[in-house]
Amino acid sequence: MDDAVRDAFPELDDIDDADLADRAARVWADGLEASDFERLDEVPFSPKYEADIGDVRLVDHTRDVTRWAMALADAAVSLQGVALDRDTVVAGALLHDVSKLHEYSGYDGETFGDHVPHPYYGVHMVAVAGLPTPIQHIVVSHSGSTPVEPRSIEAKLVEYADLLAVHGLFWNEGEKLFPNG
Ligand SMILES: [Fe+2]
Numbered sequence: 001m002d003d004a005v006r007d008a009f010p011e012l013d014d015i016d017d018a019d020l021a022d023r024a025a026r027v028w029a030d031g032l033e034a035s036d037f038e039r040l041d042e043v044p045f046s047p048k049y050e051a052d053i054g055d056v057r058l059v060d061h062t063r064d065v066t067r068w069a070m071a072l073a074d075a076a077v078s079l080q081g082v083a084l085d086r087d088t089v090v091a092g093a094l095l096h097d098v099s100k101l102h103e104y105s106g107y108d109g110e111t112f113g114d115h116v117p118h119p120y121y122g123v124h125m126v127a128v129a130g131l132p133t134p135i136q137h138i139v140v141s142h143s144g145s146t147p148v149e150p151r152s153i154e155a156k157l158v159e160y161a162d163l164l165a166v167h168g169l170f171w172n173e174g175e176k177l178f179p180n181g
Pocket residue numbers: 061065096097162
């Protein structure tokens with residue numbers, strides 16, 4: 001299972017701390033195991049917006065966000081000398097939407113996410129897996145669907161990376177921006 005996660009997310013290799021990378025991969029592996037999905041590439045990103053953006057997979061969105069986040073982090077460091085923890089950015093981006101494994105398991109048009117915003121289940125998953133608080137904070141604050149505002153540069157970068165990745169999908173499909181962004 002872990003090999004499948006490593007294959008799906010080559011960006012795990014961008015995490016310098018090998019133990020952190022292993023823990024992040026394990027959250028995905030355990031989440032997949034607990035879901036109705038057999039493979040990661042079966043998991044949709046956002047069935048609700050399929051009519052607008054097409055059949056985007058969660059793995060592709062997660063990789064988009066992670067690569068945006070790394071680009072933003074690297075720019076923050078090189079342009080302005082911002083002090084940040086790059087491993088936290090990469091791991092947080094890779095895990096920000098991991099709860100969608102659960103949310104879309106057995107999806108029939110309604111999800112718990114309509115009533116309990118997805119970052120809450122995501123922060124539960126990363127907390128019980130023992131990921132550090134700064135990564136839990138990224139997961140719970142990345143979306144405007146919770147009232148938790150990003151309070152670290154790492155969380156702010158992932159919030160922006162997620163918005164940019166989603167705006168890109170909407171713009172490509174109809175020259176309009178993500179309605180909630
Ligand atoms: Fe996302």
